[in-house]
Amino acid sequence: MSSKNKNFVANLASAVEASPPSTERGSRLGMGVLGNRSNRLADLATGAVVDHPQELVDPARCRIWELHNRDYAALTHDRCADLIESMIAQGRQEMPAIVRRVGNDPDHDFEVISGARRHWSVSWLREHNYPDIRYLVEIRNLTDEQAFRISDLENRARKDLSDLERARDYLKALDLYYGGKQKEMAKRLNQSEAWLSRYLDLARFHPDLIGAFPDPFELKISHVVTLKPLLKGDGSRASVMEEARRLKADREAGKEGQPATVPEVLRLLVAVAGRQAEKPKPPKAPKKTGMDESVVRNGGGAALLRVEGKDRKGLSVTLFHKGGGTREEAEKALMDLLDHHWPKGG
Numbered sequence: 001m002s003s004k005n006k007n008f009v010a011n012l013a014s015a016v017e018a019s020p021p022s023t024e025r026g027s028r029l030g031m032g033v034l035g036n037r038s039n040r041l042a043d044l045a046t047g048a049v050v051d052h053p054q055e056l057v058d059p060a061r062c063r064i065w066e067l068h069n070r071d072y073a074a075l076t077h078d079r080c081a082d083l084i085e086s087m088i089a090q091g092r093q094e095m096p097a098i099v100r101r102v103g104n105d106p107d108h109d110f111e112v113i114s115g116a117r118r119h120w121s122v123s124w125l126r127e128h129n130y131p132d133i134r135y136l137v138e139i140r141n142l143t144d145e146q147a148f149r150i151s152d153l154e155n156r157a158r159k160d161l162s163d164l165e166r167a168r169d170y171l172k173a174l175d176l177y178y179g180g181k182q183k184e185m186a187k188r189l190n191q192s193e194a195w196l197s198r199y200l201d202l203a204r205f206h207p208d209l210i211g212a213f214p215d216p217f218e219l220k221i222s223h224v225v226t227l228k229p230l231l232k233g234d235g236s237r238a239s240v241m242e243e244a245r246r247l248k249a250d251r252e253a254g255k256e257g258q259p260a261t262v263p264e265v266l267r268l269l270v271a272v273a274g275r276q277a278e279k280p281k282p283p284k285a286p287k288k289t290g291m292d293e294s295v296v297r298n299g300g301g302a303a304l305l306r307v308e309g310k311d312r313k314g315l316s317v318t319l320f321h322k323g324g325g326t327r328e329e330a331e332k333a334l335m336d337l338l339d340h341h342w343p344k345g346g
Contacts, residue, residue: 054096056134059123062099063108067144067176069151069169070116070161074217083121087133093118096138098150110137114151145177149188162217164202164210171203198224212244212269214251218262226266230273239276240269296337298329305333315341 064072077084087093097115102108112119115137122135142150152169155161170185178185186196198221205227210216231237247265251258259265295306302324308316317337319330 052138052140054136054138056136057110059119059126059135061108062097062110062112062119062135062137063102063105064116064119065111065113065147065151067148067169067172068112068114068116069148069155069165071165072116072120074165075117075120077124080117080121080124083117084125087121087125088130092133093122093136096136098140098154099137100140100142100147110139112137113140113142113147114154145188148173148177152189163199163220164216167199167203167221170196170199174200201228206241206244208241208248209244211248213262213265214258214260215262220262223262223266226270230269233276236273236276239272243269243272296333298325298333304330305337307337 095115095118097118098113099110099115100113102111119135122133125133140150148169152166155166174180174182174185178188182196182200183193186193189196201224202219202221209227209231210219213219230240247258247268259268296304298304303320304323304325305320306318308318315337317334321330
């Protein structure tokens, strides 16, 4: 630590340290409490300790970051029940949310980077007979890219954040922070490209396909292995998407007997793709060569050249220089070909 910083810490510490009392007990107290305070200030000055202040705030003064990886509108009492019960039992929120300060917003003081579910739960409790509970936040100074990585890291191990929510977050971040470079993004997240690819594939599925499932938030990246191959062939993709739209429409119409789980929907879509694969394929159209193909031979039947009409404006000629004919015979055949297709003076 530089002498300037040492002087600053010493002056700051001396401002809070009182003269040691005459009793032995008082002396030990001063060395324990105020001495530790001096050490703490020294650590802060050197950067050995990073101090992130925490506050208890009104959740109404916190807005959710627009790029937060959780679908806040999809939160319900059922999805937050375990957290609500824990807060009631403890009488408080145990784990602080991560926020950053905002400016030019008269309605909010903070932006929630990580902790939307905690925000929703505290807000619900304040509206349901627990008006004194407050939102515990830890205040950070973060760029958007740093905020994305912190939010992802905190929520990656949480089971309450669905793979679909995380996948959509990754897809947005790919262009926003990493210029569409999947390799760079995977490196920053300290994950493999294959791992990231599965999430991006899930996020890129058509909304109609996602809507075929009774609860899209039950979709996992493991299901990508089943779904992605169904969408590769044109015929298979069309049939699978048609079935997905039917399932979505029937569910929205409230029809009974709809598949109730992700595996059931997957089995239906796989069956549809299988039936499409079993359909006889129409015969392929013959390869177009423009004009008829012909092989010119000598008197003994040896091939000299092959003439293919590419279109009305040109011909393709293949010479069989090892076909058994002579050069003179090939030259004569070429001259006859020129005279036939390109008469002299033409």
